Amino acid sequence: MTSTPERARRGAPPRTAFLLAQVGAEAADRFAERVAALGLTPREAGAIRVLGRRQGLSQRELAEQLGTVPSRLVALVDELEAKGFVVRERSEGDRRNNVLTLAPDGERMLARLREVAEAHQGDVLSPLDDDEQVALAALLAKLAAASSFPPDGHPGFRR
Amino acid sequence: MTSTPERARRGAPPRTAFLLAQVGAEAADRFAERVAALGLTPREAGAIRVLGRRQGLSQRELAEQLGTVPSRLVALVDELEAKGFVVRERSEGDRRNNVLTLAPDGERMLARLREVAEAHQGDVLSPLDDDEQVALAALLAKLAAASSFPPDGHPGFRR
DNA sequence: TATTGTTATACTCTATAACTATA
DNA sequence: TATAGTTATAGAGTATAACAATA
Numbered sequence A, B: 001m002t003s004t005p006e007r008a009r010r011g012a013p014p015r016t017a018f019l020l021a022q023v024g025a026e027a028a029d030r031f032a033e034r035v036a037a038l039g040l041t042p043r044e045a046g047a048i049r050v051l052g053r054r055q056g057l058s059q060r061e062l063a064e065q066l067g068t069v070p071s072r073l074v075a076l077v078d079e080l081e082a083k084g085f086v087v088r089e090r091s092e093g094d095r096r097n098n099v100l101t102l103a104p105d106g107e108r109m110l111a112r113l114r115e116v117a118e119a120h121q122g123d124v125l126s127p128l129d130d131d132e133q134v135a136l137a138a139l140l141a142k143l144a145a146a147s148s149f150p151p152d153g154h155p156g157f158r159r
Numbered sequence C: 001t002a003t004t005g006t007t008a009t010a011c012t013c014t015a016t017a018a019c020t021a022t023a
Numbered sequence D: 001t002a003t004a005g006t007t008a009t010a011g012a013g014t015a016t017a018a019c020a021a022t023a
Helices: A005-008 A016-036 A044-052 A059-066 A072-082 A104-124 A130-146 B004-009 B014-037 B042-053 B058-065 B068-083 B104-124 B130-146
Strands: A086-089 A098-102 B087-092 B098-102
Touching: A005 B098, A016 A044, A016 A104, A016 B014, A016 B104, A044 A059, A044 A086, A044 A098, A059 A072, A059 B130, A072 A086, A072 A098, A086 B058, A098 A104, A098 B042, A104 B068, A130 B130, B004 B014, B004 B068, B014 B104, B042 B058, B042 B068, B042 B104, B058 B068, B058 B098, B058 B130, B068 B087, B098 B104
Parallel strands: none
Antiparallel strands: A086 A098, B087 B098
């Protein structure tokens, strides 16, 4: 009877889930560093990203997209407005709502964020050759599809 | 001249590094939930894990292993001692040092943590078949080898 | 009455640096 | 004087709930 090493023969080795969290956190940290060099917190970067894709969101809607609570958005939008990246206006239709849009400087910052994200990815994945990178992307996509999290929520945008 | 989609043909698709951080954070969150069900914070779980492997550490050494600062360990060890998982004694050789060891309950908790980690991994990797799990493990190991972080530091042990 | 944004409050974490006791 | 552990303090970040304006 083969008893002891039976389970070890199939599936991933023991610490794989741990490694996944560790490598993911490391990637998030390094992205945060790059973003900080642009004078942004990860959360601010996330807000700009979301607004770049869906202009005119209310604060409530943006909070939902970012996976945070509306009251936390006040200071965040204050900051982004002060830096000239975001415009906050009262909605004409429903004057309780704020309409959030990217200012021209915000559009420019979004473009730089895209460059930074690309450089960051090249850096993070550089230990892998092209085939391995494609394989990793496919595996992660499969895991992400099974898991349900907010589209632009968690990762490096938490701190 | 093929100009535009040239870069897209090799390497990972655009949001792979982002996905890595996202999936990794999700895994860490789910592990934290399981650990909380045992009445532990991720940090406490990390401390028990480290002490299980290297008994007799001083608080300074444990702090280094966990990637934190010594002053933060005081409350952590207080808590683990109160729960009966860790024993804190003055060192005979150098009476400035504390010698940290796992109490019997700590050993039992460590065994439960190992079970929880195994169940967690099975859960996290369940969307993948066995071959895919092995492939992912290899890719992550390659990334981890290239990156340098503390052995038991970061991942879910931050909060 | 319900909802949006805002503010206020209290609470948790954390870092930093004093402090003590040993060496 | 230097080091391990501890304690104190102050700061950042957060959640929660109260609040004002609008619907």
